[in-house]
Amino acid sequence: MNNITVDKEKCIQCGLCINDCISKCLDFDTENYPKMKYTEHCLGCQHCMSICPQGALSFNGKNPDDSDKISNKNILSLIKSRRSVRQYKDEELTEDEWKTLKNMLPYIPTGCNSHQLHFSIVEKRAVMQHLKDKVNNRLIKLLNNKVLSPLVKHFEVYKKAFEKGEDIIFRGAPHMVVVSSPITAPCAPQDPVIALSYLELYAQSLGYGTCWCGYATICIKLFPEICDILEIPKGYSPIYAMLIGKPAVKYQRTIQPEPYKISEIKDVIQKDSCIWCKTKRFFTNFLRG
Ligand SMILES: Cc1cc2nc3c(=O)[nH]c(=O)nc-3n(C[C@H](O)[C@H](O)[C@H](O)COP(=O)(O)O)c2cc1C
Known part of the structure; x- marks a missing residue:
């Protein structure tokens, strides 16, 4: 379940995180701090953490200070900050x-x-x-x-x-x-x-x-x-x-996405897959085109 935590000492209650939420998951709480209202709609895009000018908002416990500052100086920072x-x-x-x-x-x-x-x-x-x-x-x-x-x-x-x-x-x-x-x-x-x-x-x-x-x-x-x-x-x-x-918003830091699955293939390992698995694989590949 996605959630945010807000450092009330740092938050200036500007509402940028709320405005930028594509799924309208965020709203002000009774003290006018942002809170996750509809977590089931959250896409996990982390725009709320990325846009915060104060570094006051943490997404799923991630520390905003662990994000990179936005800079388009090289291709990797461009990819990360897009x-x-x-x-x-x-x-x-x-x-x-x-x-x-x-x-x-x-x-x-x-x-x-x-x-x-x-x-x-x-x-x-x-x-x-x-x-x-x-x-x-x-x-x-x-x-x-x-x-x-x-x-x-x-x-x-x-x-x-x-x-x-x-x-x-x-x-x-x-x-x-x-x-x-x-x-x-x-x-x-x-x-x-x-x-x-x-x-x-x-x-x-x-x-x-x-x-x-x-x-x-x-x-x-x-x-x-x-x-x-x-x-x-x-x-x-x-x-x-x-x-x-031309954007009307400015993101302050990169997101901290979860890694994708990677198979690091360094050797040929012969696995005996059963005929059922092979058939399933054939049809999955076929359907994917
Ligand atoms: C193929 C594709 C289709 C998308 N379609 C829409 C769309 O119709 N409307 C929209 O607001 N965002 C759309 N998005 C943006 C995604 O919601 C967005 O990439 C995701 O939430 C992650 O946020 P980020 O791109 O800022 O990292 C699309 C993204 C991709 C890659």
Whole structure:
């Protein structure tokens, strides 16, 4: 069960941790200090600990002083300090700022060097506003249906927020980049994700905020007319969306994530797996594609 502890001597009750919580798990307690209210919704992203200007908030007992200070001086600190930004300034990126980002794009690798990616770059906030209004209205209509498709079910919990006009999908970002690949490309699902990973790190190295946007990706698939607005060429499939803009928040320290599982393979160890295990493995690999 995720939880936070707050050092009341250090906390200045600014509420930055509460505002930045994607799942709205945090709230002020009766003495106006942050507390975990809905732990079951917590994603464990540690943004609350990362954003605290005072180092007053500990996530799951982790000492904020054990985090690295944010610095984008080398690639490792950039990777460690990259955060999903969901609060943006109103300001748009300038033509020159976009030019700098676009100049990097041709260097992104693609499978078999097919080099056929398509980037839909929403450069104007007004277009984002149009997309947000369109998507909110369409989702409200779909959510009024008795039977919801599995894709629409993702959004059931946000129905009231959509009705209030909240921007749950695009997070108020002034820009979005959607990368599409030709359905026939050898690495059609992988190339756009690699492209956005490069873009994300480069953009964050320049001080911009980014956020992978699964919700926008679902909406693009649900409402094909958005593909026309995004000028996605015929024969191309939109693979993923990323929000981008100048951040209205500043993270102070890195998170302290749990390690992933790693098998350190240094020798060939022959294990006799039973026929049942082999069959299960075959089908798991097959289903994963
Ligand atoms: C593939 C992918 C899809 C995501 N989709 C969304 C999304 O639709 N909306 C959102 O607010 N965050 C989205 N995120 C951001 C994750 O919630 C975030 O990466 C996670 O909470 C960890 O936080 P961090 O990126 O700041 O380390 C997505 C991230 C990934 C990698």
